[in-house]
Amino acid sequence: MVFKDIADILSRLEKTVFPLFENLRKEYDCKNYPDLSQTEYSSFFIGNVKINNPVISAPMAGISDNTYRIFARFFGSSLLYSEMVTSYGLFYKHSKSIEMTHATEFERPFTLQLFGAKPEIVADAASMVEDRAEIIDINMGCPVPKVIKTGSGGALLKDEELMKQIVRRARKSIKKPLTVKLRLGWDFDSVNIERTAMIAESEGADAIAVHARTVRQGYSGHADYSHISNLKKKIKIPVIISGDIHNPFKALRLLRNINCEGIMIGRAARGNPWIFAIILMGIILSDKKMSDENAADFLKKFEKDIDYFLNNDIKVKILILYLKSLILFIGEEKAVKEFRKILGWAFKGIRNITDIKKDFFKINTFSEAEKVMTGLIGM
Structure with missing residues (x-):
């Protein structure tokens, strides 16, 4: 069952990052990225x-x-x-x-x-x-x-x-x-x-x-x-x-x-x-x-182009899928605790993040993590 679920996560991940690769393809006038x-x-x-x-x-x-x-x-x-x-x-x-x-x-x-x-x-x-x-x-x-x-x-x-x-x-x-x-x-x-x-x-x-x-x-x-x-x-x-x-x-x-x-x-x-x-x-x-x-x-x-195209919206979508994968392997409670440090690394140095960052270390469930990450969209 894990294999099927991981395949689904990877399929969603591919759809999530497609706009990033498409923008880079156009910017650098190259063929589709493999x-x-x-x-x-x-x-x-x-x-x-x-x-x-x-x-x-x-x-x-x-x-x-x-x-x-x-x-x-x-x-x-x-x-x-x-x-x-x-x-x-x-x-x-x-x-x-x-x-x-x-x-x-x-x-x-x-x-x-x-x-x-x-x-x-x-x-x-x-x-x-x-x-x-x-x-x-x-x-x-x-x-x-x-x-x-x-x-x-x-x-x-x-x-x-x-x-x-x-x-x-x-x-x-x-x-x-x-x-x-x-x-x-x-x-x-x-x-x-x-x-x-x-x-x-x-x-x-x-x-x-x-x-x-x-x-x-x-x-x-x-x-x-x-x-x-x-x-x-x-x-x-x-x-x-x-x-x-x-x-x-x-x-x-x-x-x-x-x-x-x-x-x-x-x-x-x-x-x-x-x-x-x-x-x-x-x-x-x-x-x-x-x-x-x-x-x-x-x-x-x-x-610089990567920083522009790989915005927080895409990062959040990727990290939500990352957390879902962690849960598949080690369960929600342990996965969410592991995910706290990953969030800290992922959004280190982002402007105006100090208040939200405090919430990273308070999350205990997938829904709480998703809610905190949603607050990062558009920053």
């Missing part, structure tokens, strides 16, 4: 899995659930990730961990991201859930203290030998493509991204994703791409870059200057699932022959 989820632009392969375009949604704890992935896919994300799942929880068959591995037919290709510090447990967990995803990913970059304390995530960048053993054991345990999520290093005094990338490749990883910060930085400061500018000269497997990518021009510059295969959108997509469409369309519309300067001017105009 189904963005099927757009093949600079496609590449991770193992035997085809990735249709370079715009990818990042795994985010507490955010990358079924609904987030379904909407990211609709708006053009070419690869979807689970939230980070503990290998220990899977190994010991904890129901919550197993539940996090479920994905629908609307969330493909799907990558299951695991974390752990024991090579044999990570390998066994990967083999247990291999049939649920197209790709298995191992997180070796998470900066969250409770993950670091277990020796997992970013802590592994301090122990290259252990990292090597984990990738090696995981590679031997599964047939599906294997990827690794990395950071620049533990801190700026121990940047080792070139070595860890080469370790991942030599032990059988089919691609890597690199967040351009150190583990100690967390999400503070700025992403530093200088340390990965030569990465493609060191390894042959696909490289996906993440960190502070929030507009089409930044995405375009990374694709051009680092020659990476993909760019990964994380925090910029919170409450903003349409960002995948904005970045993907911006890249497609930017002539490859444009200089960076000309592309920058063009994309500034494009973003």
